[in-house]
Amino acid sequence: MDGDCSSTEFAVGAPSGAAGARFWERYARVYDRIWDSPLTDAVNRQLWTNLPAAGQAVDLGCGTGLSSGPLRRLGWSVTGVDQSSAMLDRAVQHGRITTALCRDAANTGLPSGRADLVLVSNLLHLTAEPVAVLDEAWRLLAPAGLLAVVWPASGATLGTALRADLRAGRAFGRSLAAAFDRLGVGLAGVRVGARAHSGAAVADVVDAWVAARGAVAVHAGSVFDVECYLVVSKPGNHRA
Ligand SMILES: C[S@@+](CC[C@H](N)C(=O)[O-])C[C@H]1O[C@@H](n2cnc3c(N)ncnc32)[C@H](O)[C@@H]1O
Known part of the structure; x- marks a missing residue:
């Protein structure tokens, strides 16, 4: 796999219960301020170049739909699945998903x-059972479909995220504001006992899962050293 995908802790995890719901509600309020950015645009450009003709997509853990929005603009129909209704509400309000499903990914x-x-x-770094999410994604996928996975790169911290925002061309003031928002979300996560897998651990899980399923890598890399991505197809349907 291209890029440095071998060691990170992100501060935010996936708390559940009432405290978890409040945490995700709070994160949903600032999510776009942090992530609706040139950095996310750069990740989306990597993911969504050379896409096949528009069809049916499912976005697991879609959040506010920042990855789905570009797909919708390309004519795709997108079912967004998320455990947080606060996140889904925003994805719907912005027209970034076609259908919202409040379920476990x-x-x-x-x-x-x-x-x-x-x-x-x-x-994947936020869920206790990343393999279960990958297996569900695989189950949903049509024989000739594509699965795209994105996760935080190793060594990604508040500092590297700020640098990545600036390198991606975000204005200094907005980059700094996003850094403070990330810090606020991280502290809120610590208060509710949030935990996250390291980028290295996620990369290991993804690599082992790809090998076990015989998934065929179509496209892989990292963006500004903070996000890793991998696009795979089912065996026998290699599109590269
Ligand atoms: C960091 S956000 C990522 C959002 C979006 N995919 C993106 O890349 O911008 C993680 C999202 O996953 C959701 N999530 C976490 N655990 C989940 C689970 N087990 N099932 C469904 N959604 C989950 C959260 O509610 C949140 O919206």
Whole structure:
């Protein structure tokens, strides 16, 4: 895999229960201020170049739909799945997803083998069972579909995120404001006992899972040293 995907802690985890719901509600309020940015645009450009003709996509852990928005503009229909209604509400309000489903990403209840594209972006480090999420994504995927996975790169910190924002061309004031928002979310996460897998751990899980399923790598890399991505297809349907 390209890029440095071998060691990180992000401060935010996936708390559950009432405290978790409050945490995600708070994060949803500032999510776009942090992540609706040239950095996210750069990740989306990597992911969504050379896409097949528009079809049906599923975005697992879609958040406010920042990865789905560009797909919608390309004519894709997107089912956004998230455990947080606060996140989903924003994705719907912005027209970034077609359908909102408030479910666990590892157990969506959606039909098997129908999605032309499944996205798992910045979710695996937050979930206790990343393999279960990848397996669910694989189950949803049509035989000729594509699965895109994004996760925080190793060594990513508040400092590297700030530098990445600036390198991606975000204005200094906005980059600094995003850094303070990230700090606020991180501290809120610590207060509710949030935990996250390291970028290295996620990379290991993804690599082992890809090998076990015989998934075929189509496209992989890292963006500004803070986000890693991998696009795979099912065996026998290699599109590269
Ligand atoms: C860091 S955000 C990423 C959002 C979006 N995918 C992106 O890349 O901008 C993580 C999202 O995953 C959701 N999430 C965390 N654990 C989940 C789970 N087990 N099932 C569904 N959604 C989950 C959170 O509510 C949050 O919206």
